Amino acid sequence: MVVMIVTVVGTVFSVNKLEEFVGRFAMATGAATSGTGQVNLTGATNNAITVAGNVDFGSGYVNANVSTANISSDTNFVVGSSGLTGWFNTTAAWNANVSTNITLVNTGNTIVNLTFAANQSVASWLGGTGPDARIKIVSIEQGGTDTCTGTLYATTVYTGNYSMQMNATTQNLCTSATQGLGMDFLDTSDEIKAYFNLLIPRNVASGTRSTTLTFTSTANQ
């Protein structure tokens, strides 16, 4: 009787232990229950600018009392021969009291070098004796900061001189040899305005004259 009891109790005990083993190692498959993944993030760089506006000085003629007329698209810069602009405006298309400019905006997401070139020389565009055409730019955006973090080759204030002469060769407006400098793309500093000044000789032949300016942005980041 005692032998039977010991045997039964021992069997129950062994089975109980085996059940523990099964419960503990039921998932002993060797499979990893956790792991790591990889996410690739590619930030595409976009070089883009917009060029808005065309400057039309309208029509007029050079006054007889001056040899050249000096007209400007910047209302704060009106200087002519003998203290006069020397230009008689005959159309309402261009008003000297209204500032007209070309607005350049870096709409991409990278800093760029900004250059420009006319499609012809000033002599070819205007004609006459001693014509001149100059550009200046304003790089400080209204309510923002300076768009040009590189070297600004034309003047940067409204009252500044038109220091850069236009011609058919490529010229720097806002550029840098250092990567990461140039025309910025942030919303508060991505805009440049270009203004123009013309020196028109009195012996210019009549007619409508146009020249095309090409602005070029090259990624510099």
Next chain:
Amino acid sequence: MNGKDISNKTVVVVLVLVMLVSVLSLAISMNAVKRVGILAQAANEAAVLAIAKSKVKPENTGVTELPKPAPIVTGTAKLTITVVPPPAGMQ
């Protein structure tokens, strides 16, 4: 020899021996189960480690260089002026 020749003392001794053998067998069985458990756990950990190693690639496969942007973008604008002859009395 028949049953009457076996004394009660002898029966008791045999039963005690059977009990001892049973208990000893039980102990051996439990010890074996325990060893099997240990071996199974070690095998499982080794397998998990081997699989994890086989899946992990230590090299950096991420992007380390931004793609080159469009090199050049251009935009154009036009400057225009019209020169008309001055009035006859102004020339």
